[in-house]
Amino acid sequence: DVKVTQSSRYLVKRTGEKVFLECVQDMDHENMFWYRQDPGLGLRLIYFSYDVKMKEKGDIPEGYSVSREKKERFSLILESASTNQTSMYLCASRETGGREKLFFGSGTQLSVL
Amino acid sequence: SQQGEEDPQALSIQEGENATMNCSYKTSINNLQWYRQNSGRGLVHLILIRSNEREKHSGRLRVTLDTSKKSSSLLITASRAADTASYFCATWASYGKLTFGQGTILTVHP
Numbered sequence: 001d002v003k004v005t006q007s008s009r010y011l012v013k014r015t016g017e018k019v020f021l022e023c024v025q026d027m028d029h030e031n032m033f034w035y036r037q038d039p040g041l042g043l044r045l046i047y048f049s050y051d052v053k054m055k056e057k058g059d060i061p062e063g064y065s066v067s068r069e070k071k072e073r074f075s076l077i078l079e080s081a082s083t084n085q086t087s088m089y090l091c092a093s094r095e096t097g098g099r100e101k102l103f104f105g106s107g108t109q110l111s112v113l
Numbered sequence: 114s115q116q117g118e119e120d121p122q123a124l125s126i127q128e129g130e131n132a133t134m135n136c137s138y139k140t141s142i143n144n145l146q147w148y149r150q151n152s153g154r155g156l157v158h159l160i161l162i163r164s165n166e167r168e169k170h171s172g173r174l175r176v177t178l179d180t181s182k183k184s185s186s187l188l189i190t191a192s193r194a195a196d197t198a199s200y201f202c203a204t205w206a207s208y209g210k211l212t213f214g215q216g217t218i219l220t221v222h223p
Binding site: 031043050059092100104 | 155209
């Protein structure tokens with residue numbers, strides 16, 4: 001089975017801190033995604049990556065950056081965390097070869113105080 | 114804006130009853146997917162229906178697609194308490210972007 005692992009289940013950070021959210025997949029998938037999920041707003045795409053060192057902005061990239069140095073790892077970076085970035089963050093990867101479904105990690109619930 | 118919108122926002126039923134959730138979308142699609150999310154967890158892919166299909170079954174799941182109305186429905190038959198979760202439809206709105214609706218929260222009472 002495909003496994004997408006997010007490094008932290010719960011995270012508490014202070015305003016202004018630099019925050020790294022890590023995601024690793026074990027199936028050699030080329031495409032990886034970061035979403036945030038908020039009540040009443042559903043899932044919103046932050047960034048995605050087609051392959052190593054490639055990245056594309058999603059619908060809400062402001063305040064975030066990403067890094068994809070290795071195929072299996074896709075990191076989401078909050079350069080200076082703010083309270084409005086308190087959210088559930090979900091990482092996903094996509095089957096290679098144009099297949100359509102995503103595999104999700106368990107999510108990281110980030111609280112910025 | 115979300116490509117897919119689910120209806121109803123919340124659904125509460127008894128075990129054994131059927132649950133129907135609807136999804137509407139705005140642009141042309143190649144396929145539509147349904148995902149499930151247990152409380153506080155990641156999403157799990159349930160089923161994909163292609164634009165040239167009208168109906169698809171998987172176990173107790175039945176999905177329909179009406180491209181003329183830009184809508185889909187997910188039917189869960191003989192619901193169980195373990196089906197309690199949020200259900201999302203999703204479409205590839207543009208290259209590389211899988212867009213989700215806001216979801217339907219299903220509660221199945223034992």
